[in-house]
Amino acid sequence: MSRLVPRRLALGTAAVACAALALPAAAPAQAPSISVHALFSGGRTSNFTAGTPLGVQYNDPSGQTREQQVCWSPAPIAQPSCTPTGTGAPAKAGTQKITVQLTNGQSVSTSFQVGAAATQLGNGTSNAPPVPYTVTCSDELYANAGQKDPISLLSPGDQVAAYYKANSSTLQVYNYATNVAGFIASNCATGPAQKPRQFSDTFRLKSNQTKTYRLSLPSGFKPYSAKGSTPIGWQLYPGHQYGSGTGDSISSKPSTFAHRPLLGATVIGTSISNNKVNVRVRTTKLERPVTLSISAIGTT
Numbered sequence: 001m002s003r004l005v006p007r008r009l010a011l012g013t014a015a016v017a018c019a020a021l022a023l024p025a026a027a028p029a030q031a032p033s034i035s036v037h038a039l040f041s042g043g044r045t046s047n048f049t050a051g052t053p054l055g056v057q058y059n060d061p062s063g064q065t066r067e068q069q070v071c072w073s074p075a076p077i078a079q080p081s082c083t084p085t086g087t088g089a090p091a092k093a094g095t096q097k098i099t100v101q102l103t104n105g106q107s108v109s110t111s112f113q114v115g116a117a118a119t120q121l122g123n124g125t126s127n128a129p130p131v132p133y134t135v136t137c138s139d140e141l142y143a144n145a146g147q148k149d150p151i152s153l154l155s156p157g158d159q160v161a162a163y164y165k166a167n168s169s170t171l172q173v174y175n176y177a178t179n180v181a182g183f184i185a186s187n188c189a190t191g192p193a194q195k196p197r198q199f200s201d202t203f204r205l206k207s208n209q210t211k212t213y214r215l216s217l218p219s220g221f222k223p224y225s226a227k228g229s230t231p232i233g234w235q236l237y238p239g240h241q242y243g244s245g246t247g248d249s250i251s252s253k254p255s256t257f258a259h260r261p262l263l264g265a266t267v268i269g270t271s272i273s274n275n276k277v278n279v280r281v282r283t284t285k286l287e288r289p290v291t292l293s294i295s296a297i298g299t300t
Contacts, residue, residue, distance in 0.1 A: 030061040034100055034110045039087070040163065040174070040181075042127035050093050050117040051077065051132035051161055053174050056086030058100045058108065065102045073097045077132070078159050078176035087179050089161065090114040119194055120300075121171075122164045130161035130174065133189040141182040145170050151182050160189060196224035200295035205265050207286045212269075215277040215294040223298040232296040234270065234279045236262045239289045247293075250277060263287045 038044040039053040048054065058067040067086070074096070075081040076088025082101075090096045093116045099109040122128030135158040143149035145166035152175070154160070160173040166183060173189070174181045199221075203213045223231030230249045237245030246262050254271035264287050269280040277294050 032058065032060040032062075032065060032108050034058055034098065034108055036098065036110070036112065038129075040127075041129050044127065046112075047115065048090060048096075048112065049115045049129045050090050052129045053087065053089045053161055053176070053179070056088075056098055056100070058086075058102075065104050065106070067100045068103050069101050071099045071101065073099070076176070085179070089176055093117070117192065119192060121162060121191075124164035124166065124172070128163075130163045131191050133160050133162040133171070133173065133191050134158070135160060135184070135189050137188040139185050139188040141173070141175060141180065141184055143182055145172070145183050147183060147185065151180060152178065154184060154188075160184070162189065162191065194299040196297050196299055198295060198297050200293060203292045203294075205281060205283050205286065205290045205292055207264070207283055210268075210280070210282045212278050212280045213292055213294065214279075215296065217275045217277065217296055217298075218300045219275060220300045221275060221296070221298050222300070223296065229297070231298060232272065232277055234267060234295075235293045236265055236267065236281075237291055237293070238263060239291065242291075242293065245290075250279070250294075263290050265290045265292070267292075 035057045036045065036054050038048065039055050041052060056070050060066065069082045069084050070086030071082040072088055073081065074091055077091045079088045093114050095111055096114045097109060097111045099107050101107045118129045118131050121131055135154045136156055138156065139154050140150035141152050141154055143151055147170060159176045161176065163172045165186060166172050169186055170183050171186045171189060173184055199215065199217055201215045225231055232250045233247055234250060235242065235245060235247035237243065246260060248259060250270045250272060252272050256269045259267045264284045266282050267279060268282050271278045277296060279292065279294055281292055
């Protein structure tokens with residue numbers, strides 16, 4: 001009997017060891033986290049732009065803490081720095097920091113980059129980011145595109161996120177101050193001033209031809225007029241020597257005036273139609289390589 005006792009003890013010890021090895025390792029506790037998403041624009045979770053309404057969500061897998069308020073640095077558009085909801089829109093491009101203050105006195109923070117505000121309205125079928133607009137006259141925020149069922153009154157100076165033009169006279173917007181979406185009259189809101197862009201193209205001319213050359217402009221193009229500037233024009237010049245030849249402006253009215261020839265090339269007509277700038281050129285035998293440049297400066 002005395003010989004069996006140690007064996008039984010040994011077997012019991014081995015069984016306990018095997019049972020300990022069979023137990024799964026405890027999973028590490030998940031830390032609290034902050035997630036940020038666009039309220040619209042397809043619920044995007046990255047690549048945010050200034051003026052895009054965002055929702056901030058705090059998650060604690062342990063369930064031991066919850067958010068008390070959400071603070072933004074810099075402050076969101078038309079909202080205080082700290083709010084209980086966490087909803088807001090970045091006021092400018094750069095680094096946006098968001099801190100969630102918790103009920104236990106602690107806090108959790110996150111930071112992300114914000115791009116420049118969009119300047120082009122979406123078409124209503126895409127997830128394009130909104131364009132920050134400013135209300136210019138007293139108007140109702142409506143629940144539908146037919147401008148019926150008013151929700152609240154907007155005043156001049158109020159800021160909204162404009163998403164798309166619902167019809168010829170209505171914008172779909174989001175009120176930054178109240179966090180409410182709706183529709184307003186498009187003539188009561190204005191977007192940011194757009195910087196003019198240059199559109200141009202060049203063409204190497206050939207001898208003994210009469211041909212029309214075209215520069216295509218984007219839809220909605222508006223010529224930029226400033227003192228001493230030429231919004232839309234053409235130039236003829238030798239080879240690559242831009243600015244060394246001759247040129248003229250192009251008006252919206254068709255012209256058939258024949259300009260002075262340059263090295264055997266003559267502009268005999270210009271016009272603008274269907275978002276295209278047309279320059280008609282007649283060449284004889286060119287004395288040297290000649291280039292035609294058509295350019296336009298404006299906004300879209």
